[in-house]
Amino acid sequence: MSRVGKIARRTFLVGSAAIAGGVAFGYYMYKRPAKNPLLDDLAAGEAALTPYVMINAEGITLITPRADSGQGVYSVQAAMIAEELDVDLDQVKVDPGPPSPAYYNTALAEEAAPFRPTNEGFTAESARGMMDVLMKFLGMQVTGGSTTVPDGYEKLRIAGAVARETLKAAAAAETGVPVSQLKTERGAVILPDGTARNYVDLAAKAAEIDPVEKVVLRDPSEWRLMGKPMMRHDILAKSTGTLTYGIDAKIDGMVHAAIKLNPRQGGAMISYDDSAALALPGVQKVIPIKGGVGVIASNTWYAIQGAEAVACDWGPAPFPPEQAQHWEALASSFTAEAQDSQQRNDGDVEAALEGAQVIEAEYRAPYLAHAPLEPISAIVQVTDERVDIWTGTQIPRFVQSNVAKMTGLDADNVHVHVMMMGGSFGHRLEDEVVKQATELAIAMKGTPVKLTYSREEDMIHDFARQIAMGRGRGAVKDGKVHAFDLGIAMPSVVVSQLGRQGLNMPGPDTQIVAGAWEQPFAIPNYRVTGYRAPQLAPISSWRSVGASSNGFLHDGFLDELIHAAGADPMVERIRLCWHEPSRKVLQAVKEMSGWDGFEMGENRGRGVAFTLSFGVPVAEVVEVTNTDRGIKIDKVYVAADVGKIVDPINFDNLVKGGVIWGLGHAINCEITYTDGIVDQTNFHVYEGLRMYQSPQIEVQGLENASKIRGIGEPPVPPAAPALANAIFAATGQRLREMPFNKFIDFV
Amino acid sequence: MKLNVNGADHEVDVDPNMPLLWVLRDELGITGPKYGCGIAQCGACTVHIDGQAVRSCQVAIGDLQGDVTTIEGLGTPDALHAVQAAWVEHQVAQCGYCQSGQIMQAAAMLELNPEPTDADIDAVMSGNLCRCGTYPRIRAAVKTAAANLKGA
Numbered sequence: 001m002s003r004v005g006k007i008a009r010r011t012f013l014v015g016s017a018a019i020a021g022g023v024a025f026g027y028y029m030y031k032r033p034a035k036n037p038l039l040d041d042l043a044a045g046e047a048a049l050t051p052y053v054m055i056n057a058e059g060i061t062l063i064t065p066r067a068d069s070g071q072g073v074y075s076v077q078a079a080m081i082a083e084e085l086d087v088d089l090d091q092v093k094v095d096p097g098p099p100s101p102a103y104y105n106t107a108l109a110e111e112a113a114p115f116r117p118t119n120e121g122f123t124a125e126s127a128r129g130m131m132d133v134l135m136k137f138l139g140m141q142v143t144g145g146s147t148t149v150p151d152g153y154e155k156l157r158i159a160g161a162v163a164r165e166t167l168k169a170a171a172a173a174e175t176g177v178p179v180s181q182l183k184t185e186r187g188a189v190i191l192p193d194g195t196a197r198n199y200v201d202l203a204a205k206a207a208e209i210d211p212v213e214k215v216v217l218r219d220p221s222e223w224r225l226m227g228k229p230m231m232r233h234d235i236l237a238k239s240t241g242t243l244t245y246g247i248d249a250k251i252d253g254m255v256h257a258a259i260k261l262n263p264r265q266g267g268a269m270i271s272y273d274d275s276a277a278l279a280l281p282g283v284q285k286v287i288p289i290k291g292g293v294g295v296i297a298s299n300t301w302y303a304i305q306g307a308e309a310v311a312c313d314w315g316p317a318p319f320p321p322e323q324a325q326h327w328e329a330l331a332s333s334f335t336a337e338a339q340d341s342q343q344r345n346d347g348d349v350e351a352a353l354e355g356a357q358v359i360e361a362e363y364r365a366p367y368l369a370h371a372p373l374e375p376i377s378a379i380v381q382v383t384d385e386r387v388d389i390w391t392g393t394q395i396p397r398f399v400q401s402n403v404a405k406m407t408g409l410d411a412d413n414v415h416v417h418v419m420m421m422g423g424s425f426g427h428r429l430e431d432e433v434v435k436q437a438t439e440l441a442i443a444m445k446g447t448p449v450k451l452t453y454s455r456e457e458d459m460i461h462d463f464a465r466q467i468a469m470g471r472g473r474g475a476v477k478d479g480k481v482h483a484f485d486l487g488i489a490m491p492s493v494v495v496s497q498l499g500r501q502g503l504n505m506p507g508p509d510t511q512i513v514a515g516a517w518e519q520p521f522a523i524p525n526y527r528v529t530g531y532r533a534p535q536l537a538p539i540s541s542w543r544s545v546g547a548s549s550n551g552f553l554h555d556g557f558l559d560e561l562i563h564a565a566g567a568d569p570m571v572e573r574i575r576l577c578w579h580e581p582s583r584k585v586l587q588a589v590k591e592m593s594g595w596d597g598f599e600m601g602e603n604r605g606r607g608v609a610f611t612l613s614f615g616v617p618v619a620e621v622v623e624v625t626n627t628d629r630g631i632k633i634d635k636v637y638v639a640a641d642v643g644k645i646v647d648p649i650n651f652d653n654l655v656k657g658g659v660i661w662g663l664g665h666a667i668n669c670e671i672t673y674t675d676g677i678v679d680q681t682n683f684h685v686y687e688g689l690r691m692y693q694s695p696q697i698e699v700q701g702l703e704n705a706s707k708i709r710g711i712g713e714p715p716v717p718p719a720a721p722a723l724a725n726a727i728f729a730a731t732g733q734r735l736r737e738m739p740f741n742k743f744i745d746f747v
Numbered sequence: 748m749k750l751n752v753n754g755a756d757h758e759v760d761v762d763p764n765m766p767l768l769w770v771l772r773d774e775l776g777i778t779g780p781k782y783g784c785g786i787a788q789c790g791a792c793t794v795h796i797d798g799q800a801v802r803s804c805q806v807a808i809g810d811l812q813g814d815v816t817t818i819e820g821l822g823t824p825d826a827l828h829a830v831q832a833a834w835v836e837h838q839v840a841q842c843g844y845c846q847s848g849q850i851m852q853a854a855a856m857l858e859l860n861p862e863p864t865d866a867d868i869d870a871v872m873s874g875n876l877c878r879c880g881t882y883p884r885i886r887a888a889v890k891t892a893a894a895n896l897k898g899a
Contacts, residue, residue, distance in 0.1 A: 070842025238843030241779025241818030248778035301769035422844025660880025
């Protein structure tokens, strides 16, 4: 029996509405319902309804408001609706829907609240409730923080169940057969004599009757789709080159554009000379925009050639120009004045370190680019009446309001068409490309302008992952970790990112210590302090955000203390871990890897690491060999607990991808600044992992945690420390700074 | 300039220095080949020229000699090539943006080397970057495709 009855009363008012030739099902929230995004297209009915299911003569459409950048969430969201609606995924269309404040993301707010995800006590739950209200006001239809599954897990299934029960009631009204004798199957209500009444044929009737608001969600044991291997709806298109990504979109009459921006990100353009560019074939026009120029041409390549040919005089960078200055700014932020948070302070660290042999270490994590393989792009068409935008974005609501401000049009007249994305990793949480395309489209009024970034512009003007510095002090006693004191300094990602949207973030930034302060270890004297460095280069959320750096800082230093204590890295972590689901993922990788110590014979070794992030405990064991040609990663074992696995195939793929993401950047990648300009311009100097370095990976998903969680990000943070710890086991060399290839060779 | 793509003849009037990739994408509307780097580092633009895997971002249209096959010409959703069928069976794709190039590279490899070893696969496929990290599934799909082609 699920908790849905209580949830439906507390949070949702379920509804339906007539649309042209059919019906829409969904629900609206709280006392002041958010405005319905599809109202313009609704013939009549409930103004406040937010649809997730639409049925008319054209068929059944499931609305999946979280954006798909490759993580498969269109399929997962559709499956959660279809599970209760009793349709199969080959019978429905999947549509991301328009931007709307009603599609707000409650789970993302939960992640932002400063309570450990292991703490489900009253205070934590009520604070998350407050955040829920806050998020509604912000109206953030944001995809991020591995929140799509937890956010939709109940909402989407309820929407499907309400639709199903209302369609049954419609069939009962039409046929006189009582609802209790009706069944549903493959998009139809089945009468006792076996006759099928299709949902499509019942839609008009369903729109006339009161929706059935009291539904009971099915027990997971009854699921047809969820929890079982699924075929993603986009696999065929992605295997045949027939899927249209944002960069592939074509609008009649459009022109192509490229940009040249001040390479010192955010700096001004003082002057430009476009005479050489205008002499090139295909180039039609050069238009000055904020911080640079846009070049209009008949073909993307002509536009890129044109942009390269514009001679510009650039202003200085609005941040320290040299990389060493950024590290110095972090190094001088470990002060009482710069302290941002200290939410973990168990025992008495100072007393425990007094007189003990103190182990100290400094860790560093560099800036990184997101560099999804599809460079960012946007098509914008501006007329006097409306704006249309075709782009791959995780933040359609912000895009809509920003373009409304730029054009002076009402937001209702700004139409965002969310396109499929060739990766994001957080890159498409920014919308500069849309703003630039809009500047060009305003200058080219009436003509659709397709702006495509070159790879070089994309790398140089990415908003990088934060740099971070960790300073650890610790002590051991009687073969155990006795004191652990970690300070972490970084600029605030949230302040940088929200600042670009004109929003403030009061209070401490939990991302500065995410992946460190909330780790479920019972170290007797245990302190984690966050220090807020000044804002330096502009930064943004990068797959696993704060935990992407802090997992390495925290677990790497923990491993040093465990070795200093002479304890076994696996056994000591399991002994220290008080949180049952977390301990079980450690035990799972212990068994999977046949762990019998960190030593594996000459030149070989294994390391374990653990990070709890986004509420998901993940443990990884990495095995390496130190060969003549460098370190070879032989094998990785991963165990993760998301409470419930919706699609085991997608789960497996995302975990392996997360490990490869974590390892590739730990080994090979950094973004650095010289004269205020990013040094790494393309994949020849920013490779991530290629196949020859990619290890075999074994994955186990556990379901002991009490809440369902997403898996896009949590496998990333433990990958780097597990590798560093394995390299220490094999070579005795302790790596404390990424990328590791600056310090040791890899095969 | 004339070119043959997926069995059809086309004529384009562009700068002869324009890379084949941009002729395909922006002049002919064939968008299966993807732009990822422009400098032959990612492989997303891989097509076949007379059966050989080539980075289309590096071939100036004025220098093109031979017939071009893109992912759209390798197989279609209704008539999959064995490599595409293996990609579907293993559900290789995450974002999928690199997969056109991966599939074209794998198909060309299997033409020359129908029974590649693990080391062969790693050596040939390492020029194709996947930012999502689908390499374990690519390896498995290449092996399935090899087995199916052998049985065919």
